[in-house]
Amino acid sequence: MAFLSAATLASVPARAADVALPAVSPAGVPAFSDAMLSPEFWIRRAASPDAVLMNARQTAAQRRLVYAKGGGLTDLASIPAMLTQSQVAGWIREAEQTPIKPVVDEAGRPLPASLLPALRQNTAVAQIPAKTAARYGLSVRRTFLRALPSALALYAAADARDYESLQAGVLFPGEAVLIAHASADRQWLLVLSAQGPGWVQAGDIGIGSADAVFAYIGQAPGRVITGDQVRTVFTPEAPAVSRLELDMGVSLPAADVAPAQTVNGASSYASWAVRLPVRRADGTLDFSSALIRRSADTAPGYLPLTRANIIRQAFKFLGERYGWGHQFDARDCSGLTSEVYRSMGVFLPPNSGQQGSSAALRHRGFTAADSHAERVKALAQAQVGDLVVVPGHVLMIIGHVDGQPYVIQDVPYAVFKDPASGQLRKTKLNQVAVTPLLPLYADDNTLYVDAMTSLVHVAQPL
Structure with missing residues (x-):
């Protein structure tokens, strides 16, 4: 492909793409096809997609480390x-x-x-x-x-x-x-x-x-939110817990409710009863039961940490508008990566720089001493779920096509050199998007690969 360096082609065995890729897609993204917008496209390409990468004991150990010194x-x-x-x-x-x-x-x-x-x-x-x-x-x-x-x-x-x-x-x-x-x-x-x-x-x-x-x-999860956003059931009887927004990875303890018991004016038998904090009129803390529909995207505990789950969870945000600091009922680049992993029991620090340096995660750092070829080789060997950190931004590896790494990211623009004109081209995305990594520029002069400060192997226990 036009964007692949010799180092990439030499380091990774060629694998035929599922589809022919245009130099630039009609959407203005290089080396991209609409088939790549399906999580199954990437799950099919993943090695042992359902293999558990970290078990419950290992993810619990990671959660302890992220709250320790240097964890973030x-x-x-x-x-x-x-x-x-x-x-x-x-x-x-x-x-x-x-x-x-x-x-x-x-x-x-x-x-x-x-x-x-x-x-x-x-x-x-x-x-x-x-x-x-x-x-x-x-x-x-x-x-x-x-x-x-x-x-x-x-x-x-x-x-x-x-x-x-x-x-x-x-x-x-x-x-x-x-x-x-x-x-x-x-x-x-x-x-x-x-x-x-x-x-x-x-x-x-x-x-x-x-x-x-x-x-x-400190309570064990009763329900973990595994959808991009779930709401509690509407209830005029208890406005404080009515239609509360619950983002991916939020863990709520179960409420002690009998199967036939009514909760806030509705039967609990077709829903999950959870316990939520509420604020009394004087500002003090109280607790209330609330319902989440059984049909909502939740789980009884953290999802298994597998490559298939990493991909599926990330793709639930596909097309969501960029939300700086979680504005617009959305999230930004580090919010995306944090919530995907939190749904599987792995906790990340809140910003990209901390995700690239956290002592609770395994990562390879890069400095000016690392050549372009060394960086490309490291990306060619990256696994599904690895995080690519550049100053002010983080991207998640979802697989490779013809040896080239592809990412899902929450990003304002895709900036690349148009292969026809050789001129820098900027496509506004402003959303969670799938793109190749190697052609993209972090700014008008520096490729992402050359700006990379850390490659984070989140799903590898310390």
Whole structure:
């Protein structure tokens, strides 16, 4: 094929493609055909697709490691219950370290000079006491972490609406937080979650004892969400748990409900009963049963970690619009990889750089000393589910065609040299998409393969 280097062809035995591939498809993606949009296309090509790559004991060990030093997630139980002023102030500064400079508002107007100082004033950093007792809570719905205590939508430019400056991540229902501080207007809480610090709307957190919070997240899975997004059953009798959004990989404990017992006005016999945190009127934590339809895409525990499951889970997001920090009821590049693996019991850090360096994962690092040929050879030997990390982005290997690695990724553009003109061509994707890897550029000058900093072998135990 036009895009394959001699190193690739020499290192991997040729294998006939299932379909003839055009140099550039009608969709504007090189070396691509519509057949590649089916997970079965890639499962057929995978070696031993149903073989279990890591068993339950090994995935449990990985989950422990990702919360240990260098793993990328924070073990909230290890944080001292008495917080210092400098510690809390440091979390406020860390939360604000957004990679997207806020320049314009939602209408595209330049921000007034007074806006950001006013938002920082709302952090009430001057009111942090010398010592603060940590409080704990559980998120009661899918809610955003913010860089500052504000719901304002700010952007780097009027035409860059897919990247909101204050978006810092997401909390899923039932996620534990350490509550460190409150904003001056009392509408926001500074929390430390497993993924780091951020501001969350106070009404989205139920505040309880450490024992209650850690006991809840320590329970065995009753149902694991294995679809791209599932909702609890609608119930006007219990609005707090009605049609809650549940993303892939969310694990909920089972509710103690008898088969004939009614839950929130409906029989439980055709549904799964789960236990969810709710927030009382005074802000304190309580729990409620809720129903998930049996027909919904869930499992009684984590899925087996197999190549077939990696591919099937990833393809459930195919075509979903890119969602920076899980905006638009969606996810971004590292959210995609995290949720796919979480549904199989493997936990990843929240951003691409951490996924490429986590001590809980096996990976090969690359530096400027690694040649193009060495990098191509490593990719030719990559396995289904391996992650390719470049600065600011992560992609997942789904297989090879004629020796060339293909990936699924949540990406704004496919940038490549048009084989007819030799000129750089940019196809806007802005969604979860399947592409070849070797032809694509990370920027106008550097191929992804040459920008690669890490090849992560997630499905290989340490």
